Amino acid sequence: MTEFYALVTGPLAWVAFGIFIIGLVYRFVSMLALAKAKDGSSLAYMSWFYGIRSILVWMIPFKSMGWKSDPLATVTTFVFHIGFLLVAVFLNAHVVLWDTNFGISIPSLPTYVGDIVSFVVIATCAVFAYRRFALPQVKSVTKCQDWFALILVVLPFITGVLAYHQVGPVLLMTTLHVIFAEILLALIPFTRLSHALFVLFTRAYMGSEFGGVRNANDW
């Protein structure tokens, strides 16, 4: 088991990071090439100013019509994304990994804060699941991929929390946590989670069209 743990945290971690980064680069480069070949009459309107403006405006909760229309979804979305990043990057156990593996030293969250945020992230995932189950306008368009993406995201958190609170065999839980995190990382470029990359461009494009061509706000 320990050897397996070593494999998972050693070579497999590098593989996961490798797939994540190479995958993102590949998806970006191939999509850009496709856009250049086929979407010239859209690409031509991309604007740094309007693109960034749109991204920033949509990062303000309750600013846009969409964010105003469904407060629960809005709060959940913001809390989830912030929580996800906080835990993934600044959790003290992760900060140690940044340091030992990449030599990057960054501040870490106080342990109890990391713990709370992890629970909150799990709770937000529960809200997402609730929306997919209960809200007709979400349920009717939810597909397997959507559930898959949600499960992919929540598993590392659940196992992480279990491992931290020593529920079940710690080594097993920790190993599972790492494996699920690696699967998540590796699959981000190839699932619904690729929105982490592409949302920048869809948002910026919508902002550019509205700002540059339509002279209207896209929020």
Add this chain to the structure above:
Amino acid sequence: MGKISSWDWETGQKTVVDSLSPLEGHGWQEEPYVSPDGETVAAIVQVGEGEFSIRTNNTVWENTFEKIWYPRFSPDGRLTAICQQDMEWVLAVDGEPLGETTDYIWDTMFSEDGSAISTMYKSMERYGMCLNGEPWEELYENVTTPALSKDGVHTAGVAQVESMGAADLDAFKRGVYTVVIDGKPWTTRFLNAWGPSFNDAGDKVAVQARVTVYENTIAVNDKPWAQTFNQVWEPTFSPIDDSVAAPVRQSGKWGVARDGALIWEPRYQQCLELTHSRDGKKLWAIVSPEYGLFTAACDNAPWEQTFPTVTDLVVSPDGMRAGVLASTYSTDFHIVVDGTPWPDTYDMVWPVVFSEDSKNVAAMVEKNGKRRILVNGKPFERDFDQAWPPVFSEDGTKVLIRAIENNSYVRIVAEVAQF
């Protein structure tokens, strides 16, 4: 081109009409038109309540009409206008009716030398064309996009040859349109056909044709090309062998096909105004090598410099040079000759004119409300309140300027060397 040399080419200026103010008794006077030789300026005038005539220089047509519109000088200097009398319409030429009156006429066209005049023609809700006052023997439910051959012998248009009920999709898809030449229809039916054009001899016609709902091609003398395309634009006959070339769109890009076979592989965002040189050896067009950018191309080789908008390609008589009008979406116009913009930008520009030896280029431009005549990029000594495009003398050494200044209509012959 014998005509031009018979004009008055003595260098200098003459005031043709001293004052363009409306003549005594005229209610109003509309915008002026000038003859090709610059000797006559004409305008529709209201001579009384519901009564119109045409003023030419300081005289007025004897005949008056209920309505007059579309005054146009023919290349041989005759003045035509579409006139209404007793609710019927006729083309008046120098004040005299050409042919019988009818329910409606429009779209006056001239042969190259001006000897032949055609119009669109409507009688009893049936449509056709009229050549020198003679309507087609057979008329149709509708006729559009008329054409007159260069020699003025033949007329052509696109006719609807079968009736269609309201919103009858099936009839449309079967094809109810064809090309009609001198009143006689082709046998092939098209879903749509646009812009028939004649070869130089006037004995062949090419047209853009929609042969199925989703396929377009070129049809020549009643026979569509075997190859079809996503879209096509105006075909042009080669003066050498009567082969037909046209811009064609395939897989989202434009190229050029000749007699159905691609000769410019589709690689442009756009390809317009395809033009054969007079000797047929060169093929010019306006192309867009990159989205949003346009320029001219000769034999599939685009000029280097591109512009957001390019129009009005004019190819020199020797086929080696060309001029276009370039702009930023119709503001800040440039005149671009041989790929290089002339200095300065303008509020409006008119197509360039080459001298017969292809050595000199002239153009009219507008800046701050004043018209200016340029030769090889250099302006005439002064601007005018109003002007018409310049004309070169046959030997290319002189330029005829037709202009209005201080309410006078003037005719100026300037040496090219004066610019």
Add this chain to the structure above:
Amino acid sequence: MSHIADRIISDVGLESGVASLTPEKIEAVVTRVLKGETGAKLKVYKETCMRCGLCSQGCHFYMSHDQDPSYSPVSKATETMYELIDKKGKVSPERIYQMAQIAFTECNLCKRCAHYCPVGIDIAYVMITVRRICYLLDVVPQYIRDTAHSHSSTMNQMWVKDDEWIDSLQWQEDEARDEFPGLRIPLDKEGADVYYSVIGPEPKFRTQLIYQAAAIMNAAGIDWTMPSHPGWDNSDMCMYVGDWENMGRIKRAHYESAMKLRCKRIVMGECGHAFRSIYDMGNRWLGYKEMPIPVIHAIQFYWELIQDGKIKITHKYEKPVTIQDPCNIIRGRGLMDKLRDVVHFLCDEVVEMTPNREHNYCCCAGGGVINCGPPFKNTRMTGNRVKAEQLKNTGVKDIVIPCHNCHGGIEDIIGYYDLGMHGHFIGDIIYELMEKPEV
């Protein structure tokens, strides 16, 4: 929740088109469009759409049908394009009928949902691409299809023949001369500052709009012209059926008609979709990044006339009015402030709708839906209860509507919901209020 299959409407164009479909043909056309015509944009939209449902409230159909999820933008995309992509075009002809009905009649391409989608999916683009596929499959509602045929045959929307157009202008000129002596509608005047363009129905049914425009041009002393040749019609149903090829052809005719007359710019009447086809769709297909000649909407033109003091009115419109913000002019081109400047200049009291400006609800006629004709009128009526409520809540009787489609749609809604209101073009009001010569 309902399903599109439960509300199929009989239409000759859709039925005859579907009758000649085979699964092979569907697959071939879908593949051709997905591989040949669309690219990264559609691919990324489908992948990035998180199916969160936030777009729902952006849609007047969804809001008017008591939040029936089958009308939400994401549902319409899922039931059409996303399914075509997932199944690689392997769908039945019946399914294509349903998809066509959704794309042509249950989405106005108004882009209001763009204000609701956090990731920036352009549902209108997705839906118009579905229309493109349906068009290539020959499955298009009869009336709008016929209108597109008119465009390709006559370069105008209403089968207006070349002479009928000129005759209409000369007739309106005659009529107007009784009221404004010496008034002209100058035909083909080269070098005029303004080339005035209208939509096909104006010479056919709404000649008074040409009359009014001539009166305003005349009073304002504008150097203007109208063309005698085809190209005069700025409207474009080819755009809305997915016939890009003829959209390009008629837009080219329109732009070139003005450019060949060496006019400085085109001023167009009070129409929304035509504006969209000129500033957004037609120009792109032709390869122009912007319009090759400036085209300005009547709202902006009136605004300029007012700024320059060229419109003189005898008094203000006394009754309170509300303002319809047409999607293609406001959300599409940002003329909301100018529209308000103009209406406030003309009218004493303006009661705004809620929501308004770029967040305003579509009239439900736009995007070619009204052009699909009588079979789908009820779709528009039940699909826009929110507009009726919005209008009613203003408490006024007069609506300023600077768009032809909005006029048609809102007049229908007024009748259907018995609102007792009346729509006006800005031109109607200016004409009513302007100083006229004493005759």
